[in-house]
Amino acid sequence: MTLPDTLAGRTVAVLGGTGPQGRGLARRFAAAGIPVVIGSRSAERATDTANELAAATGGEVTGADNAAAAAAGDLVVVAVPWDGHGELLKSLSGELAGKVVVDCVNPLGFDKQGAYALPVEEGSAAQQAEALLPDSTVIGAFHNVSAVLLDDPAVDSVDTDVLVLGDVREATDLVQALAETIPGVRGVYGGRLRNTHQVEAFTANLISVNRRYKAHSGLRITDV
């Protein structure tokens, strides 16, 4: 496919790109022809994953530590574990200044009854990012898309909408276009950043659905 104009020539960094969600997203972006920089705490592990994804997709994928990846990306996707999310972003506010930062982190806890939403002082992971990155444009997206499906090269098309939340129209449009580089996915505007909490937390419901129905569930918005 041809990339939309807004994405042409832009590099996407994926912080936490060696974890399941980040790696799955990096794979799909690379396969779509977007230059990708994998970020990780360990530059070595990032490079290993990058080499693997470059070979698998034929795309342009490099690895670096999270700070160097953040500096290299025109758009930066944050797919790190919730534990450590705030600390990492605080340390990268300089590298991320002036950029669109796409937060896809779900603050969830797990016990024997399954997953549940953790309380977040700022309201949501995305709002925490916004508070820590005053010079970036923070967008919430990719919360509910199955990492298993994203990272499986045998899955040709991922049957889900990606809800994109934020307060700057140009940035939500850009991230909707980024989502649509993944075959099967539609990017749908999902509201302002203050309404991101429930989209993050909804991942707990999809985990319950997955257990009950033995599925890799996603969601579609109807009448849109």
Place this chain on the structure above:
Amino acid sequence: MTLPDTLAGRTVAVLGGTGPQGRGLARRFAAAGIPVVIGSRSAERATDTANELAAATGGEVTGADNAAAAAAGDLVVVAVPWDGHGELLKSLSGELAGKVVVDCVNPLGFDKQGAYALPVEEGSAAQQAEALLPDSTVIGAFHNVSAVLLDDPAVDSVDTDVLVLGDVREATDLVQALAETIPGVRGVYGGRLRNTHQVEAFTANLISVNRRYKAHSGLRITDV
């Protein structure tokens, strides 16, 4: 259509049945052949709505004040405004004892930027109901279905899944069956009651979607 065995001979009461969501649900249940009792603060307004829906659907619909409706229902749907939700349920704990209570209330605020989720001390409207009704089985459902589509007799089929949340399998199964009496709707298990907050709050996102796309949006769960 033939009602499933679990619903045969059971009366559904809809508290707040003169409001848009309650009235829309009552219309669909009556059209499906379920005996419905509309509850309202005013028995007279309830009876007016009941007569109108009975004439429109050919179904068995009566009206009463909320307490008499709660006493008359085998299943009781709570579709009252969030403001007053707790006070009403507290006053009806006797009438609702031993019954399945289906809470579909969304605690939302509105300002010039649109809708947003209100904080709820118990976590969600459904959990508030559970706390106030220790002798009832509380289920969360019907949060995201468009009142406009439900209450429009020209709409043959409503294109949405209804997420059903609760901790008692027999009750979630029953409410999934109730949801599926509405043409087009599928009842999908959506997790335990503790994960209801985000489903209630997600209605704020659908309101944002409706504004952006001029739609009456709903949601479908994929791979299920």
